Amino acid sequence: MGDNMSEKKQYILGIETSCDETAVAIVKNGHEIVANIVASQIESHKRFGGVVPEIASRHHVEQITIVIEEAMRVAELQFSDLDAIAVTEGPGLVGALLIGVNAAKALSFAHGIPLVGIHHIAGHIYANRLIKEMDFPLLSLVVSGGHTELVYMKEHGHFEVIGETRDDAAGEAYDKVARTLKMPYPGGPHIDRLAAVGSPVIDLPRAWLEEGSYDFSFSGLKSAVINTVHNAEQRGEVIAPEDLAASFQQSVIDVLVTKTVRAAKQYSVKQVLLAGGVAANKGLRSTLEKEFAAIEGVELIIPPLSLCTDNAAMIAAAGSVMYEKGQRSDFTLNANPGLDLSIHNS
Amino acid sequence: MKVLAIDTSNYPLGIALIDDQQVIGEYITNVKKNHSVRVMPAIENLCRECDIKPADLEKIVVAEGPGSYTGVRIGVTIAKTLAWTLQIPLVGVSSIEVLAASAARYFSGYVAPLFDARRGQVYTGLYRSQNGSLETVKKDQLVLATDWTEHLKELSEPVLFVGNDLPIHREVLANMMGDQARFAHYTEHNPRPGELAHLGLHREPVDIHTFVPNYIRLAEAEAKWLEGKKENDAK
Numbered sequence: 001m002g003d004n005m006s007e008k009k010q011y012i013l014g015i016e017t018s019c020d021e022t023a024v025a026i027v028k029n030g031h032e033i034v035a036n037i038v039a040s041q042i043e044s045h046k047r048f049g050g051v052v053p054e055i056a057s058r059h060h061v062e063q064i065t066i067v068i069e070e071a072m073r074v075a076e077l078q079f080s081d082l083d084a085i086a087v088t089e090g091p092g093l094v095g096a097l098l099i100g101v102n103a104a105k106a107l108s109f110a111h112g113i114p115l116v117g118i119h120h121i122a123g124h125i126y127a128n129r130l131i132k133e134m135d136f137p138l139l140s141l142v143v144s145g146g147h148t149e150l151v152y153m154k155e156h157g158h159f160e161v162i163g164e165t166r167d168d169a170a171g172e173a174y175d176k177v178a179r180t181l182k183m184p185y186p187g188g189p190h191i192d193r194l195a196a197v198g199s200p201v202i203d204l205p206r207a208w209l210e211e212g213s214y215d216f217s218f219s220g221l222k223s224a225v226i227n228t229v230h231n232a233e234q235r236g237e238v239i240a241p242e243d244l245a246a247s248f249q250q251s252v253i254d255v256l257v258t259k260t261v262r263a264a265k266q267y268s269v270k271q272v273l274l275a276g277g278v279a280a281n282k283g284l285r286s287t288l289e290k291e292f293a294a295i296e297g298v299e300l301i302i303p304p305l306s307l308c309t310d311n312a313a314m315i316a317a318a319g320s321v322m323y324e325k326g327q328r329s330d331f332t333l334n335a336n337p338g339l340d341l342s343i344h345n346s
Numbered sequence: 347m348k349v350l351a352i353d354t355s356n357y358p359l360g361i362a363l364i365d366d367q368q369v370i371g372e373y374i375t376n377v378k379k380n381h382s383v384r385v386m387p388a389i390e391n392l393c394r395e396c397d398i399k400p401a402d403l404e405k406i407v408v409a410e411g412p413g414s415y416t417g418v419r420i421g422v423t424i425a426k427t428l429a430w431t432l433q434i435p436l437v438g439v440s441s442i443e444v445l446a447a448s449a450a451r452y453f454s455g456y457v458a459p460l461f462d463a464r465r466g467q468v469y470t471g472l473y474r475s476q477n478g479s480l481e482t483v484k485k486d487q488l489v490l491a492t493d494w495t496e497h498l499k500e501l502s503e504p505v506l507f508v509g510n511d512l513p514i515h516r517e518v519l520a521n522m523m524g525d526q527a528r529f530a531h532y533t534e535h536n537p538r539p540g541e542l543a544h545l546g547l548h549r550e551p552v553d554i555h556t557f558v559p560n561y562i563r564l565a566e567a568e569a570k571w572l573e574g575k576k577e578n579d580a581k
């Protein structure tokens with residue numbers, strides 16, 4: 001072999017603080033995790049039944065240098081070894097994003113390292129590259145507490161949102177239904193667990209929207225669940241929560257999977273990537289696996305749970321590609337809570 | 347010692363570089379614009395103008411609040427990250443004390459800088475200036491302007507007020523305290539970042555990792571949660 005000396009190594013440090021995780025990671029050559037540190041605040045927010053933005057921001061300030069230090073220690077690198085600092089600039093909670101963005105700017109200034117602002121969803125999609133090299137064109141189904149999107153990519157760094165939710169994100173609907181069923185926050189995993197032992201016997205709506213549309217809508221489904229519970233209470237009937245959870249989950253999965261399969265065929269993609277926190281949902285995973293097993297020539301990739309939820313390795317992975325493409329941010333980089341994926345990085 | 351001072355705790359944005367009893371660079375604006383967009387470019391520009399590289403810095407001093415939660419967090423995050431990564435000491439100084447130090451340099455007696463905190467409240471503290479040195483009499487707090495004025499009246503001595511938000515509370519102060527209330531000239535109302543750097547020069551550095559802004563107030567959700575918990579515990 002011998003000539004490994006000429007092999008170029010690229011190290012990107014990623015920072016992610018868009019919600020309630022303070023995360024810093026270092027990724028080598030765009031796909032190899034060297035360090036991936038996540039300080040979760042979930043225990044702190046549980047008592048409020050959801051993420052409180054001001055409290056999230058306060059925790060980020062407490063954690064940020066500790067998490068950066070831990071990532072650098074695990075990676076055994078110096079700042080002079082880094083090629084770029086990649087940071088989530090949006091979307092997310094503005095006060096929370098600001099901590100990561102300003103820490104990233106300080107590091108960039110202190111060591112003269114290029115700065116690259118990254119879209120949070122681009123990060124979720126690029127989490128897949130930490131598992132398997134991307135093969136274009138591809139389609140990504142992004143499902144999380146804040147997002148439900150179908151994103152088409154014809155090449156690295158190109159993102160075309162072909163469908164998105166018109167009201168609630170799928171994860172939001174999960175949390176609200178969980179609250180109706182009096183489950184603790186965050187509700188998604190509880191519903192998933194309950195659904196696994198119930199049967200989808202309750203008739204709930206599926207919002208297909210106009211013919212050919214890849215958009216989603218979950219507010220009608222959410223209301224239907226609440227009404228079902230309410231009506232049953234009034235009639236003094238008892239609905240088995242596991243059956244309600246299974247019926248709700250079936251409705252969500254039907255729409256997500258059907259639209260994903262249809263888009264994968266129409267766009268003749270080579271890969272379908274699952275991304276976002278709801279990708280941890282077992283029902284969604286197994287249905288996608290079953291459907292795509294039957295479709296020739298399309299590879300389904302589902303990252304492990306730790307890379308589906310918010311982390312900074314995914315931001316560094318996206319940062320690696322955007323850095324190679326020449327994207328740079330200057331010191332006026334700001335937190336952008338409503339950042340658009342298609343316009344960004346195009 | 348080359349010291350960088352950063353103040354983003356209220357509307358004024360202040361950056362200073364001092365070295366060996368000299369203020370080599372100072373930048374202040376007092377406009378309602380986004381600190382997050384402007385503070386890092388301001389630091390970079392000032393350092394470049396003054397021929398100081400980040401690696402030349404030997405200490406960071408930051409205004410730790412009270413003030414706007416978001417504003418003070420931006421300054422503190424940059425200060426913490428810079429100090430940690432450059433491996434230099436970090437000092438936090440009260441945003442209120444900075445105003446007192448500058449306005450009271452040639453005044454002997456009580457100084458009470460203030461920032462408006464809405465609904466008739468102010469962030470303030472009481473300092474005493476004597477022969478050019480400043481001591482803290484009452485630590486920074488959030489208080490109703492009228493309650494605070496009652497308290498200050500009992501001192502039976504002149505009190506110097508300073509701060510950009512004075513116009514909001516001036517009438518109450520003047521009516522209740524009469525001659526006892528003294529008002530700083532408007533050119534003293536911006537906190538001077540050079541003064542901030544000086545105040546932090548000889549102070550004990552903080553532990554960088556655990557350093558947080560002095561918010562004074564709990565987050566609203568946390569305060570409510572504690573209240574609910576207290577009621578429940580009492581049952």
Ligand SMILES: [Zn+2]
Nearest residue numbers: 120144277310
């Ligand atoms: Zn996310």
